[in-house]
Amino acid sequence: MNFDNLKGAWANDKTDDIPLPVRKVPPGETPSIVSKLRRNMKQEFISQVIGFVFLILVVLRSPQNTLSVFIVSIAIFLLLVQTLNYFSRFYLFYKAIGRYDLSLRKNIYKITYELELNIEIYKTFNYFVVPLVALIVIGSMATSLFVIFIVLGVAQIISFFLLKLYVRTRYGRHLAELKKIMEDLETEEY
């Protein structure tokens, strides 16, 4: 056997009788890193909206005092601004990811870059938002600044570790594989 034999066999390989459904355009999304990302992003958006509704309900049902109204109002304002900012970036990423007509090298670089960037933005957003949500929930009931600081500190630490774990579980393998492909594509001139 040699490459000429193989090329001959390759050229003669008949595919007419293979039952692969190439006769119609598939209707929906199929599994790939890009499709998975898009699905995750949709889920994130939906859970964020549900989270907001839940948060407002909690705040409305909580006892109010001057300190809590002041803190909760500022926190809700910050949360709203950051969420709008994040989701506008999120939407651009959602639309831009996955241009498949580029060269392999450009495409891999683009997807890896976008994925890493989005993961970092996601982490930063959540490092900020999780303590803020804790502040809104606890702040509406708290009467002392000391309790608020403690809650903020604990929420920050928990969110740090949980987010790290979440991102690693959800995207870690894909990111590692993309980076390996990038390494494999690195130019080596001889």
Added chain:
Amino acid sequence: MSTKEARFLQQVEAHRGILYKICRIYQDNPADQHDLLQEIMLQLWLSYDSFRGDSQFSSWMYRVAFNTAIVFFKKERRRQDVFTTAPYNQLPEELHTVRDQDEQLRIFYKAVQKLNKVEKALIFLFMEGQSGKEIALILGITPLNVRVRLGRTRDKLKYIIKTLGYEF
């Protein structure tokens, strides 16, 4: 069905061999091959507007299909399956000669599974008879780099086939 969709399906149908072979190279079991084919079809359709006809349909199809196959991770085994030409892959004492073309191709597809994703793309384009310049354009690397990598990949494939017990 719209005229655009009909034209698209007609062009894909004319090059269905490319899709089938890419799926066989990138996935080793029929269920994953089928899923990959669906994904490539979807991406070809979604990217169809970017095909302006100033290049061959097959060249455009190679790009979209490779870009899809390379980011398709479903059910794929982890990288420890990827072959390295380390000394632990000992050559068998006796190598069998294979003359039947279908059997040669079966061995080839089995061996190709041990290559990494970039090597798979290189060997596919080589088997398709693409020139170094064309391969360089599709992969986005230099023609010199293609020559060096292709040489190494061919050597690696030869070695893998030998470790499977067949002469090459």
